[in-house]
Amino acid sequence: MTDAQSPRRTQAEAARAETMDQALTWLIELEIADAATHARFLEWLEADPAHREAFASAEAVWHSQPVFDAAAVLAARKKT
Amino acid sequence: MLLRTLQRMVRSHTTAEDLLQETYLRVTRALTERAIEHLEPFVFQTARNLALDHLRARRTHARTIIDDAPISDIHNVVAPDSALEDAAHAIRLLESLSASLETLSPRQQKIFTLSRLHGASYLEIAEQLGVSTSTVQKELKLIMTVCLSVAARLDH
Numbered sequence: 388m389t390d391a392q393s394p395r396r397t398q399a400e401a402a403r404a405e406t407m408d409q410a411l412t413w414l415i416e417l418e419i420a421d422a423a424t425h426a427r428f429l430e431w432l433e434a435d436p437a438h439r440e441a442f443a444s445a446e447a448v449w450h451s452q453p454v455f456d457a458a459a460v461l462a463a464r465k466k467t
Numbered sequence: 468m469l470l471r472t473l474q475r476m477v478r479s480h481t482t483a484e485d486l487l488q489e490t491y492l493r494v495t496r497a498l499t500e501r502a503i504e505h506l507e508p509f510v511f512q513t514a515r516n517l518a519l520d521h522l523r524a525r526r527t528h529a530r531t532i533i534d535d536a537p538i539s540d541i542h543n544v545v546a547p548d549s550a551l552e553d554a555a556h557a558i559r560l561l562e563s564l565s566a567s568l569e570t571l572s573p574r575q576q577k578i579f580t581l582s583r584l585h586g587a588s589y590l591e592i593a594e595q596l597g598v599s600t601s602t603v604q605k606e607l608k609l610i611m612t613v614c615l616s617v618a619a620r621l622d623h
Contacts, residue, residue, distance in 0.1 A: 411611050415604050419589060448618045449611055453557050456495050457564035458583035461576055463499035 403437070410441040414449060469514055470555045476518040486521060487554035490514040494558060498565060506562045556621065563617045571610065574598075578606050 413428050420428065432438055448454065469490075473483040490513050494506075503509050568579065577596060581587040589607075593600040 407615070411608050411615075414611065415608055445611065445615060448615050451557075451560070453560040453564055454614055455583055456561050457568055458580045460495065460498040460561075460565050461568055462580040462584055464502060465576070465580075 403441075406435075406437050406441045407445065410438065410445045413442060414445055469511055469558070472511075473514055473518055476515075477521060482521065484554060486514060486517045487558070489517055491554060491558050491561070493517075495561065498561075506566070510558055510562065559621055560618060563621060564614060567613055567617050568610075571613070575606050575610055578603060579610050582607060 409431065413431065416424060417428060432442060470483070470487070473486055474480060477483050477486065490510065493513050494510050497503060497509070497513075568576065571579065574596065578592055581592045581595065587595070589600045589603045592603045596603075
């Protein structure tokens with residue numbers, strides 16, 4: 388049973404990793420996106436609920452206060 | 468664990484929330500001043516000292532109410548507030564992020580601080596470091612992956 392399940396789980400994990408990879412690419416791209424690119428982003432976002440979920444969680448972390456503070460900590464340490 | 472200790476000490480979820488926010492600020496400030504080798508005990512000690520200070524101040528302020536915690540407060544000790552969880556989570560995330568980001572290359576660290584702290588554009592970062600914008604984007608994506616895996620590890 389474990390043998391039958393594990394390849395499927397690996398496949399699901401691979402799909403999730405691929406979706407997250409796309410989400411990160413979009414997160415990077417959006418900062419310099421023109422209208423056409425933005426439209427393509429929205430298309431991608433609507434295409435699959437998993438896309439929306441991955442993008443939301445990536446964005447929440449990347450724009451979070453702890454990430455900003457971690458940058459402040461890192462910058463202050465480098466000076467001393 | 469930190470959360471439970473604070474709630475047990477002050478017996479009020481709003482106070483515990485304030486103390487955790489203050490702990491977060493103090494830990495952040497301390498981290499910018501020096502590297503802290505054993506971060507977890509330091510965070511714990513900071514929170515504990517703040518709670519003790521709070522209790523001392525409250526005791527001198529109103530000696531009579533200290534043992535009269537309302538029923539609703541006691542209830543909140545059993546069901547922790549989600550804002551409190553968030554504050555505790557933010558402290559843990561900052562700790563883990565700081566530790567992981569230390570392991571990045573100096574160039575990656577520079578890109579990270581220029582982007583997140585100074586809000587520099589890809590072009591500005593590229594010019595400052597003498598690399599292409601696509602290198603900046605590639606490095607940022609890698610750094611995002613690091614941040615996300617740190618966050619994911621905490622959630623499990």
